[in-house]
Amino acid sequence: DKGNHRHFMQKEIYEQPVVVAQTLSSYLRPVEEQVALPDLGFDLSRIGRVAIVACGTASYVGAIGKYWIEQLARVPVEVDVASEFRYREPVLGPDMLGLVISQSGETADTLAALRHMKAEGVTVAGIINVPTSSMAREVDLLLPTHAGPEIGVASTKAFTCQLAVMAALAVNLARARGRLNPAEEAEIVRQLAEVPAAMNAALAHDAEIEAMAPTIAGARDVLYLGRGPDYPLALEGALKLKEISYIHAEGYAAGEMKHGPIALIDDQVPVVVIAPSGPLFDKTVSNMQEVRARGGKVVLISDADGLAQAGDGLLASIEMPRVHPLIAPLVYAVPVQLLAYHVAVAKGTDVDQPRNLAKSVTVE
Numbered sequence: 001d002k003g004n005h006r007h008f009m010q011k012e013i014y015e016q017p018v019v020v021a022q023t024l025s026s027y028l029r030p031v032e033e034q035v036a037l038p039d040l041g042f043d044l045s046r047i048g049r050v051a052i053v054a055c056g057t058a059s060y061v062g063a064i065g066k067y068w069i070e071q072l073a074r075v076p077v078e079v080d081v082a083s084e085f086r087y088r089e090p091v092l093g094p095d096m097l098g099l100v101i102s103q104s105g106e107t108a109d110t111l112a113a114l115r116h117m118k119a120e121g122v123t124v125a126g127i128i129n130v131p132t133s134s135m136a137r138e139v140d141l142l143l144p145t146h147a148g149p150e151i152g153v154a155s156t157k158a159f160t161c162q163l164a165v166m167a168a169l170a171v172n173l174a175r176a177r178g179r180l181n182p183a184e185e186a187e188i189v190r191q192l193a194e195v196p197a198a199m200n201a202a203l204a205h206d207a208e209i210e211a212m213a214p215t216i217a218g219a220r221d222v223l224y225l226g227r228g229p230d231y232p233l234a235l236e237g238a239l240k241l242k243e244i245s246y247i248h249a250e251g252y253a254a255g256e257m258k259h260g261p262i263a264l265i266d267d268q269v270p271v272v273v274i275a276p277s278g279p280l281f282d283k284t285v286s287n288m289q290e291v292r293a294r295g296g297k298v299v300l301i302s303d304a305d306g307l308a309q310a311g312d313g314l315l316a317s318i319e320m321p322r323v324h325p326l327i328a329p330l331v332y333a334v335p336v337q338l339l340a341y342h343v344a345v346a347k348g349t350d351v352d353q354p355r356n357l358a359k360s361v362t363v364e
């Protein structure tokens with residue numbers, strides 16, 4: 001049932017404050033200001049490295065998780081798309097924690113990677129949405145998301161719920177390895193607890209995003225730029241736009257523009273820049289200015305400080321609430337999803353059932 005919404009995707013975007021809060025509630029102890037994973041029966045302090053394997057949108061959660069886990073816990077992380085993982089003959093070992101991420105829990109490549117890791121003696125955790133799925137049954141350690149059924153082919157609420165669990169896992173690993181003192185952990189828990197409210201503030205920009213969608217709907221190509229954990233979010237933005245609007249889109253690390261893709265820029269190419277204010281902001285903005293100098297039409301997603309610093313000359317800006325850079329991908333996901341949604345609606349595509357795609361990809 002779509003309720004008051006025109007599409008399941010729209011409904012699922014709007015459910016995020018509630019389902020992310022639900023998911024966080026099983027991983028946060030707000031009174032103690034601590035993160036608590038379900039009892040894993042497993043000593044996280046003995047982990048020497050983490051191998052994350054997933055497909056599509058879930059793989060971008062893995063890529064964001066790499067930034068978080070390495071920064072907070074100082075454990076090396078490798079991230080693979082599942083279709084490549086087994087065939088590159090990865091070096092596995094008992095010091096490794098495997099981590100699969102999947103909404104459906106049935107994606108064939110991810111399931112095969114999970115089985116491969118287990119057969120090689122690796123302990124495998126899974127961030128999974130469907131509790132009765134094959135992956136949920138086969139992982140050693142289940143870290144459930146509580147997104148509820150996701151019907152739209154484009155993954156939205158599963159993505160942000162997966163990020164919420166990933167953040168909790170990163171904090172837990174950091175604590176287990178003695179990398180986080182109680183005050184630092186309390187601060188991150190407070191930041192995470194604010195995510196649902198910040199998502200509501202982001203949703204309040206829906207009408208503005210809808211109004212700019214027809215301009216983007218006419219484009220042939222769209223680029224998305226970000227740095228740090230917002231780089232995988234740029235990849236996610238591009239995937240979302242491609243899959244439901246059929247517009248060619250690419251995500252790039254903002255600093256990579258001048259190594260090739262800037263050649264694409266002219267006044268026909270919208271460039272979505274994801275840049276919360278924080279330590280990486282100035283560098284991203286200077287990459288944005290390079291795009292503007294070549295006539296590129298910039299849509300900047302930032303907070304009030306960032307937008308003030310960036311100046312004018314933008315095609316559009318979308319103001320996010322001010323959030324800690326660590327949790328920004330959870331909140332900035334909302335305008336990225338809404339933009340893809342409204343562009344697809346403006347183009348008149350089948351938003352919930354895009355051509356050539358299945359919700360669950362059960363062949364390799």
Ligand code: M6R
Nearest residue numbers: 056057058102103104107154155
């Ligand atoms: O069910 P899964 O999370 O394993 O699915 C993985 C991908 O097929 C999925 O995220 C796909 O990329 C989405 N359609 C993206 O919106």
